[in-house]
Amino acid sequence: MTSTPEIHRGLAGVYADTTEVSTVIQETNSLTYRGYAVQDLAAHHSFEAVSYLLWHGELPDEKQLAAFEAAERALRPLNRTESELLARLPETCHPMDVLRTAVSLFGAEDPREDDNGEEANLAKSLSLFAKLPTVVAAHQRRRRGLDPIAPDPRLGYAENFFHMCFGEVPDEEVVRCFEISLTLYAEHSFNASTFTARVITSTLSDLYSAVTGAIGALKGPLHGGANEAVMDMLDEVRDPADAARWLDQALAEKRKIMGFGHRVYKNGDSRVPIMQGALDRLVAQSDNPEAPRLDKLHAALREAMFERKQIHPNLDYPAGLAYHLMGFDTPVFTPIFVMSRVTGWTAHIIEQLSHNSLIRPLASYDGVAQREVPKG
Ligand SMILES: CC(=O)SCCNC(=O)CCNC(=O)[C@H](O)C(C)(C)COP(=O)(O)OP(=O)(O)OC[C@H]1O[C@@H](n2cnc3c(N)ncnc32)[C@H](O)[C@@H]1OP(=O)(O)O
Numbered sequence: 001m002t003s004t005p006e007i008h009r010g011l012a013g014v015y016a017d018t019t020e021v022s023t024v025i026q027e028t029n030s031l032t033y034r035g036y037a038v039q040d041l042a043a044h045h046s047f048e049a050v051s052y053l054l055w056h057g058e059l060p061d062e063k064q065l066a067a068f069e070a071a072e073r074a075l076r077p078l079n080r081t082e083s084e085l086l087a088r089l090p091e092t093c094h095p096m097d098v099l100r101t102a103v104s105l106f107g108a109e110d111p112r113e114d115d116n117g118e119e120a121n122l123a124k125s126l127s128l129f130a131k132l133p134t135v136v137a138a139h140q141r142r143r144r145g146l147d148p149i150a151p152d153p154r155l156g157y158a159e160n161f162f163h164m165c166f167g168e169v170p171d172e173e174v175v176r177c178f179e180i181s182l183t184l185y186a187e188h189s190f191n192a193s194t195f196t197a198r199v200i201t202s203t204l205s206d207l208y209s210a211v212t213g214a215i216g217a218l219k220g221p222l223h224g225g226a227n228e229a230v231m232d233m234l235d236e237v238r239d240p241a242d243a244a245r246w247l248d249q250a251l252a253e254k255r256k257i258m259g260f261g262h263r264v265y266k267n268g269d270s271r272v273p274i275m276q277g278a279l280d281r282l283v284a285q286s287d288n289p290e291a292p293r294l295d296k297l298h299a300a301l302r303e304a305m306f307e308r309k310q311i312h313p314n315l316d317y318p319a320g321l322a323y324h325l326m327g328f329d330t331p332v333f334t335p336i337f338v339m340s341r342v343t344g345w346t347a348h349i350i351e352q353l354s355h356n357s358l359i360r361p362l363a364s365y366d367g368v369a370q371r372e373v374p375k376g
C-alpha cells in the first residue's frame with residue numbers, strides 16, 4: 001500500500017521558489033520591495049520611481065527617473081485599432097474584462113510578443129504600465145456615456161489618470177492618497193495573481209499571456225476583487241448604527257466579510273496603517289456629503305469584526321473606500337489595482353525566466369479505483 005502524501009490545500013505554508021523582488025517580514029509585520037520598507041517608499045518616492053525599483057532592483061537617480069518618465073508619457077496613447085476594438089465590448093461588461101482583452105490584444109499586435117529576453121520584456125512591461133491607465137480611464141468615462149480624454153504628457157502618472165477620467169486633476173492630497181495606494185498595491189510576493197503569472201511564464205509562454213492570466217486571477221473577490229466588494233458591503237449596510245447587527249447576521253450565514261483576513265498576515269496587514277492614514281486625510285478634506293457617514297460605517301464594521309473574530313482588515317478595506325471618495329465607480333477599483341500590480345507581476349515574470357523551472361505540482365488521487373470500461 002502506498003502512503004498518502006501530505007496535502008497543502010491552497011499551497012498554504014508552501015515555499016514554491018525564491019524571490020528577490022519583495023518580502024513580508026513576519027516578525028515585524030513589514031513589507032519590503034527590493035529591501036526598502038514600503039512605508040518609506042510611499043512617503044518619499046513617486047509611484048514611477050517605485051515601479052523603476054521593482055523592475056531594475058535599485059531606485060533611479062534623477063537622470064534615470066527623467067528618462068523613465070519621458071518614456072512612460074510617450075507610450076500612453078492607444079492606437080486606433082485598440083480604441084475601436086475595446087469600444088466594441090459591451091458597455092455593461094466588467095472593466096476587468098476590458099483590461100484582460102486589452103492586454104491580450106496588445107500581445108497580438110506586438111511583433112516581439114514571443115521574445116522572452118529581459119530587454120524585450122522590460123519594454124513590454126513599460127508599455128503595459130503606460131497604456132493600461134488609458135484603457136481604464138476610457139472605460140470609466142464610457143460607463144458614464146462620455147467620450148475618452150487623451151493622455152496629457154505634461155502630467156505625471158497619477159495626475160494624468162485623474163485628468164483622463166474626470167477632465168481635471170484634484171487637490172494634491174487626493175493625488176497623494178492615490179499614489180500611496182498604487183505604491184502599496186504594486187507588489188506582494190507570491191500572491192495568487194503573481195503566482196498565476198509565474199505558472200504561465202514557467203511554460204515559456206509570453207509576458208502578455210502571463211499578465212492576461214494574472215488579471216483573471218486578481219478579479220476574484222478573495223483577491224483583488226475584494227476592494228470592490230468592500231464598497232458593495234458599505235452600500236448594503238448603509239447605516240453605521242446597523243453595522244454590528246449586519247455583521248452578526250453575515251457571520252451567522254458563514255459569509256466572508258470582504259476586506260478582512262489574509263493568508264500571510266495574521267496580526268494585521270502591514271500596508272493598512274499607511275493606507276488608513278491616507279484615507280483619514282482624504283475624509284477630512286472631502287466635500288462629499290456622504291464622507292462622514294461612510295467613514296463612521298467603515299470604522300464601525302472594522303471594530304465589530306475585531307471584537308467578534310479578532311480578524312484585521314487587509315489593504316482592500318481602506319483602499320476601497322478611498323477610491324470611492326476619489327470619485328471612481330466601484331467596478332473600476334480592481335482595474336486600478338491592475339494598473340499598479342502590473343509592475344510586480346512583470347518583475348516576477350522576468351525573475352521566473354531568469355531561473356525557470358516548469359511549475360507542475362502533483363495531485364493525490366482520491367477518485368474511484370481503476371475499473372473496467374463497460375463494453376458495447
Ligand atoms: C489584496 C488582497 O488580495 S488581500 C485579500 C482580499 N480578500 C478578501 O478580503 C476576502 C475576504 N477574506 C478571505 O476570504 C480570507 O481571509 C482570505 C481568502 C483572504 C485568506 O484566507 P485563508 O488564509 O485561507 O484563511 P481562512 O479562510 O482559512 O481563514 C481562517 C479562519 O478565519 C475566518 N476568516 C478569514 N477571513 C475571513 C473573513 N474575511 N470573513 C469571515 N471569516 C474569515 C475563516 O472563516 C476561518 O475560520 P474557521 O477556522 O472557523 O473556518
Ligand SMILES: O=C([O-])CC(=O)C(=O)O
Nearest residue numbers: 187188190191192263264
Ligand atoms: O498576498 C496576498 O495573498 C494578497 C495580497 O495582499 C496582495 O496580493 O496584495
